[in-house]
Amino acid sequence: MQVDEWSPTPVLLTVDLVILTLREGRLCVLLVERGEDPFQGMPALPGGFLGHAGEEILDAAHRELSEETALVAECVHLEQLAVYGATGRDPRGRVVSVAHLAIAPGLPEPVAGTDASDAAWVPVEAVLSGAVELAFDHRRIVTDGVERARTKLEHSALATAFCAELFTITELQQVYEAVWGTELDTRNFYRKVQAVKGFIVPAGPARRTTGGRPARLYRAGPRTVLYPPLIRPAPVTEEPAPSVEEPAPSAQEPAPSAPEQDAKQEGE
Amino acid sequence: MQVDEWSPTPVLLTVDLVILTLREGRLCVLLVERGEDPFQGMPALPGGFLGHAGEEILDAAHRELSEETALVAECVHLEQLAVYGATGRDPRGRVVSVAHLAIAPGLPEPVAGTDASDAAWVPVEAVLSGAVELAFDHRRIVTDGVERARTKLEHSALATAFCAELFTITELQQVYEAVWGTELDTRNFYRKVQAVKGFIVPAGPARRTTGGRPARLYRAGPRTVLYPPLIRPAPVTEEPAPSVEEPAPSAQEPAPSAPEQDAKQEGE
DNA sequence: GGAATAGTGTCTATAAGACAGTATCAA
DNA sequence: TTGATACTGTCTTATAGACACTATTCC
Numbered sequence: 001m002q003v004d005e006w007s008p009t010p011v012l013l014t015v016d017l018v019i020l021t022l023r024e025g026r027l028c029v030l031l032v033e034r035g036e037d038p039f040q041g042m043p044a045l046p047g048g049f050l051g052h053a054g055e056e057i058l059d060a061a062h063r064e065l066s067e068e069t070a071l072v073a074e075c076v077h078l079e080q081l082a083v084y085g086a087t088g089r090d091p092r093g094r095v096v097s098v099a100h101l102a103i104a105p106g107l108p109e110p111v112a113g114t115d116a117s118d119a120a121w122v123p124v125e126a127v128l129s130g131a132v133e134l135a136f137d138h139r140r141i142v143t144d145g146v147e148r149a150r151t152k153l154e155h156s157a158l159a160t161a162f163c164a165e166l167f168t169i170t171e172l173q174q175v176y177e178a179v180w181g182t183e184l185d186t187r188n189f190y191r192k193v194q195a196v197k198g199f200i201v202p203a204g205p206a207r208r209t210t211g212g213r214p215a216r217l218y219r220a221g222p223r224t225v226l227y228p229p230l231i232r233p234a235p236v237t238e239e240p241a242p243s244v245e246e247p248a249p250s251a252q253e254p255a256p257s258a259p260e261q262d263a264k265q266e267g268e
Numbered sequence: 269m270q271v272d273e274w275s276p277t278p279v280l281l282t283v284d285l286v287i288l289t290l291r292e293g294r295l296c297v298l299l300v301e302r303g304e305d306p307f308q309g310m311p312a313l314p315g316g317f318l319g320h321a322g323e324e325i326l327d328a329a330h331r332e333l334s335e336e337t338a339l340v341a342e343c344v345h346l347e348q349l350a351v352y353g354a355t356g357r358d359p360r361g362r363v364v365s366v367a368h369l370a371i372a373p374g375l376p377e378p379v380a381g382t383d384a385s386d387a388a389w390v391p392v393e394a395v396l397s398g399a400v401e402l403a404f405d406h407r408r409i410v411t412d413g414v415e416r417a418r419t420k421l422e423h424s425a426l427a428t429a430f431c432a433e434l435f436t437i438t439e440l441q442q443v444y445e446a447v448w449g450t451e452l453d454t455r456n457f458y459r460k461v462q463a464v465k466g467f468i469v470p471a472g473p474a475r476r477t478t479g480g481r482p483a484r485l486y487r488a489g490p491r492t493v494l495y496p497p498l499i500r501p502a503p504v505t506e507e508p509a510p511s512v513e514e515p516a517p518s519a520q521e522p523a524p525s526a527p528e529q530d531a532k533q534e535g536e
Numbered sequence: 537g538g539a540a541t542a543g544t545g546t547c548t549a550t551a552a553g554a555c556a557g558t559a560t561c562a563a
Numbered sequence: 564t565t566g567a568t569a570c571t572g573t574c575t576t577a578t579a580g581a582c583a584c585t586a587t588t589c590c
Contacts, residue, residue: 008280008281008282008317008318009280009281009317009318009320009321010278010279010280010281011278011279011280011281011318012276012277012278012279013276013277013278013279013353013364014276049276049277050276050277050279052277053277053362054355054362055355056353056354056355057351057353057354057364080350080351082348082350083325083348083351083366085281085324085325085366086324086325087322087323087324094321094322096281096325098351098353151423168569169569169570170568170569170570185553185554185555186569186570186571187553187554187555187556187570187571187572188552188553188554190569190570190571191551191552191571192551192552195551209561209562210561210567210568211561211562211563211566211567211568212560212561212562212566212567212568212569213559213560213561213567213568213569213570214560214561214568214569215568215569215570216569216570227502228499228551229499231496231497231552234495436542437542437543438541438542438543453580453581453582454542454543454544455543455544455545455581455582455583456579456580456581458542458543458544459544459579460578460579463578477588477589478540478541479539479540479541479588479589479590480539480540480541480542480587480588480589481540481541481542481543481586481587481588481589482541482542482587482588483541483542483543484542484543496578499579
């Protein structure tokens with residue numbers, strides 16, 4: 001960190017947002033259509049350059065978030081995701097993006113932001129599978145954001161950020177099922193979320209009716225780290241079939257799958 | 269992400285490194301003494317500006333890493349940690365730092381880098397407790413890096429990055445104990461690490477002698493995600509004493525502790 | 537044989553997973 | 564009464580935690 005004769009290279013900073021929400025039981029991400037030239041017309045994550053020299057990065061993320069969604073900032077969970085700064089990721093030059101992950105309760109309609117470019121909720125599956133092609137390295141960013149959300153659901157109270165202020169346990173279960181892409185047993189889910197003291201707290205005697213028996217309402221409790229965690233069911237990625245006892249003391253298995261994916265940065 | 273009349277503000281990018289290793293059973297971080305003016309003479313994380321306009325961020329981190337440590341890059345785990353860009357964190361102006369977390373096997377001596385400024389391994393406890401004061405917001409970065417390491421030890425094979433290519437199960441246990449700051453039961457640890465297939469694989473019939481019975485050697489296996497995870501023992505942060513059954517249907521507990529710490533960015 | 541380290545087996549308590557029926561409301 | 568949703572209880576199995584001894588080498 002020493003400043004010598006040579007002057008360090010300045011770069012342009014952008015803030016990009018992976019805004020996740022639940023719509024009709026599906027995990028969706030907010031995409032905007034690019035109106036400008038690099039990747040014009042393609043869907044992309046909402047975001048933009050730092051507003052002015054003195055703007056905090058987190059403030060810029062909040063600003064972009066309220067530009068795209070009509071949400072009060074307090075209701076939305078927002079955290080830094082990662083930095084994407086590979087050379088060549090932006091044809092305009094060296095542009096480094098600080099990606100953020102935002103979790104919002106189900107928003108009523110695909111809101112159009114202040115810019116005329118239309119915004120739309122797209123199921124993340126369409127992005128992850130490649131069916132929808134995104135500008136820049138935004139598909140990688142979405143992938144990382146979804147993975148972050150899936151992991152944090154296990155160990156933190158992040159799931160409540162997908163819900164309104166008051167919610168039912170069934171709604172909370174639907175959050176887990178949608179984000180993880182699995183089905184959970186209702187009885188075991190009830191047992192587990194209620195075993196974590198401070199995760200959800202009953203919100204008065206209020207109830208709500210949807211046709212059947214009214215559901216008890218809860219709100220997010222003070223506990224933000226979940227212990228014990230809600231472990232996500234194992235993906236069916238075990239060895240094909242354990243033949244007898246040990247396959248062989250081969251000391252070097254052929255790496256069945258499980259790719260390392262630590263260093264971000266690449267993508268586009 | 270649109271470019272209009274106003275030109276976006278360029279910022280200076282630095283790369284800072286939290287390099288962790290084990291020395292004498294203690295988790296240590298590499299600190300250098302600053303030779304230049306901002307915070308001159310204070311200990312700080314190794315790091316520096318992006319070398320040239322086209323340098324990849326991860327490459328810059330690797331470059332800084334090999335400048336400070338005499339390690340071949342292949343042996344060292346390196347991943348992006350977070351971005352720290354708060355205004356005012358650097359008195360020279362708007363400097364945004366991409367912090368990285370590096371895990372290295374026990375290095376022989378406090379190596380001095382290419383710059384004459386001396387480098388030293390410092391127990392992380394001294395940094396976390398505030399006994400050692402760091403330049404910039406580097407204490408916050410160390411805190412985040414250590415927490416990242418502690419968490420990743422549960423779910424990934426990161427612990428093997430603290431070990432040499434060949435290691436014993438006892439050494440691996442010492443890694444967990446040092447990073448988590450807890451003691452683990454030897455028998456349960458043996459059972460658990462061997463239950464995760466592909467985590468560690470026996471490295472031939474080779475053995476090694478240290479005075480007692482020779483220990484079997486292992487090397488890191490292909491598995492990078494640990495399932496089931498090695499859950500870290502619960503910190504003794506439970507409620508004081510569950511009185512009878514339920515404290516009271518008060519619907520709003522007084523938030524016993526557990527501070528939220530999601531958004532980084534602040535610190536200094 | 538003694539010192540030093542490596543490695544293992546069992547029992548118990550708790551958590552997880554599978555499973556089906558009752559409760560409460562509206563129409 | 565029916566339909567629709569909310570909620571619960573038990574049994575079985577797996578995992579976690581506590582615990583003490585045997586094994587192998589060097590001196």
